[in-house]
Amino acid sequence: MNFINYILRKISESLSIFWINPPIKNLNQEKKIYEIINRQFIKINVNKKVLKETHLIFNYKIKNIIKKKNLKNLLRYPFVQKIFFVHNRFFIIRELLKLKLSVNWNLYKKLLKENSICNPVRYFLYPSSSGNRIHQIYHLYILEHNTNALIKNFSKIFELGGGYGCLASIFQKLNKNNKMFYEIVDTKIVNLVQFYYLKMLNFNVGFNKNFKIKLTNNINQKFKTYDLFVANWSLSEVPIKYRNKFFNIIKNSKYFLISFQENFEDIDNLKYFCNLKNKLKNNFKIKIIRNRLYKGSIIKKQKHFYMVGENMKYVQK
Numbered sequence: 001m002n003f004i005n006y007i008l009r010k011i012s013e014s015l016s017i018f019w020i021n022p023p024i025k026n027l028n029q030e031k032k033i034y035e036i037i038n039r040q041f042i043k044i045n046v047n048k049k050v051l052k053e054t055h056l057i058f059n060y061k062i063k064n065i066i067k068k069k070n071l072k073n074l075l076r077y078p079f080v081q082k083i084f085f086v087h088n089r090f091f092i093i094r095e096l097l098k099l100k101l102s103v104n105w106n107l108y109k110k111l112l113k114e115n116s117i118c119n120p121v122r123y124f125l126y127p128s129s130s131g132n133r134i135h136q137i138y139h140l141y142i143l144e145h146n147t148n149a150l151i152k153n154f155s156k157i158f159e160l161g162g163g164y165g166c167l168a169s170i171f172q173k174l175n176k177n178n179k180m181f182y183e184i185v186d187t188k189i190v191n192l193v194q195f196y197y198l199k200m201l202n203f204n205v206g207f208n209k210n211f212k213i214k215l216t217n218n219i220n221q222k223f224k225t226y227d228l229f230v231a232n233w234s235l236s237e238v239p240i241k242y243r244n245k246f247f248n249i250i251k252n253s254k255y256f257l258i259s260f261q262e263n264f265e266d267i268d269n270l271k272y273f274c275n276l277k278n279k280l281k282n283n284f285k286i287k288i289i290r291n292r293l294y295k296g297s298i299i300k301k302q303k304h305f306y307m308v309g310e311n312m313k314y315v316q317k
Contacts, residue, residue: 009078012088019122024072026200033199034069037192040207041066044188051187052237052265058083059189066189071196074118074164075132084163087121087131091293095138096126104144107152108137111170117200118164135294136167139232139306143257146287147310154227157182158249161234165194168213172203182213191215219245229253236260236269243272251280254314261296262303273307284309 024030044063051059061079065071075085086092099108112129114120120130143149152174162168162184171182184194191207194215198205205213229250235243235258250256260269277286291304 009081009087013076013081013121015088015124016122016127019124019127021116021119021122024116024200029202030072030200033196036199037066037196040188040192040195044192052239054265055083055187055237059187062189062193066192071193072117072119074193074197075120080164081121085120085130085132086135088124089131091295092123092131092134093125094293096123096134099134099138099141102141102145104141107174108141111137111173115169115201117197132166133170136170136232139167139230139257139259140170142289142306143228143255143308146289146306146308147255147285148315149228149255149310151228155179155181156226157228157230158226158253159184160186160229160231160246161237162186162190162194162215163232164190165197167230167232168194168198169201169203172198172201172213180212184213184215185219186215186217188217191217219249224252226253227255229256230258232257232259233261236267236273237264240267240272247276247279250309251283254311256284256307256309258307259291260305260307262305270303270305273305277307280309283313284311285315 058079061077065074065077065080074080081087099105099112102108112126112133114122114129114133120132123129123131123134126134140151144151151171154171155175157171159167159182165184168182168184172180184191186194195205195207198213203213204211205215207215226249229246231246235246258273260273262268262270273288277288280286286307286309289306289308291306294304295301296304
């Protein structure tokens with residue numbers, strides 16, 4: 001099964017063979033970034049208590065990429081694409097069409113422009129962007145389309161499981177305000193990947209509260225209220241006990257955007273998030289929306305959902 005997935009990803013990736021990323025020029029910057037990463041790397045042990053088997057294996061593989069100093073090609077590894085990076089899938093064109101028909105298309109179009117960091121696969125039907133970047137912005141479209149949220153007004157954002165840093169980079173591009181604060185909670189290993197990606201883009205990113213983008217594996221709520229809590233296929237992929245740690249952060253946010261699959265390993269996610277909706281319904285307007293465009297991998301299909309909420313205390317009347 002894994003071999004078939006590997007072949008299918010490689011065939012799919014080959015559709016973009018004619019669109020090569022421009023070379024990265026700031027190699028001296030990369031050297032300095034690796035020096036910081038190496039100092040952090042020697043302190044790291046993978047915390048098995050907060051990871052399901054899928055992500056435990058993933059973190060060990062990421063450690064090997066960091067050891068080889070090959071983060072510049074991170075998004076070409078099939079196992080990374082499986083977890084972090086959707087590329088040439090046909091459902092992406094349907095997401096892109098939704099964005100083009102939106103009243104906010106002019107804004108989305110600016111945010112779609114891809115960069116060369118980590119060597120992303122350009123989307124073969126829209127090569128100025130990547131499938132994953134389109135996918136991330138489509139999530140934001142879902143939030144705006146189903147709530148009163150305006151993403152351009154968000155300045156304090158909490159993301160659980162930030163991938164390689166794509167969504168954080170989109171918000172930094174969207175809001176260059178000095179008051180912008182973006183916190184990512186992830187494993188220490190993945191925090192290093194995010195640091196590489198975001199630092200190579202010259203963003204103000206680091207491992208404590210003094211940076212605009214804070215990378216951490218500890219849950220320490222800096223602000224009483226976040227404009228947005230976002231968890232795209234992250235809250236749904238950690239043990240139930242660990243999920244409960246984020247309840248108060250979600251409850252104190254103005255908006256939340258959560259993406260999840262119906263089942264993950266031994267967990268019935270649909271049941272879990274329906275229960276979470278019931279716990280929050282007195283404070284939030286909440287919708288659980290079936291994602292009819294994305295159905296998982298070609299081989300393993302299942303239902304996927306969005307859960308979006310807006311805190312009634314902050315909804316404009």
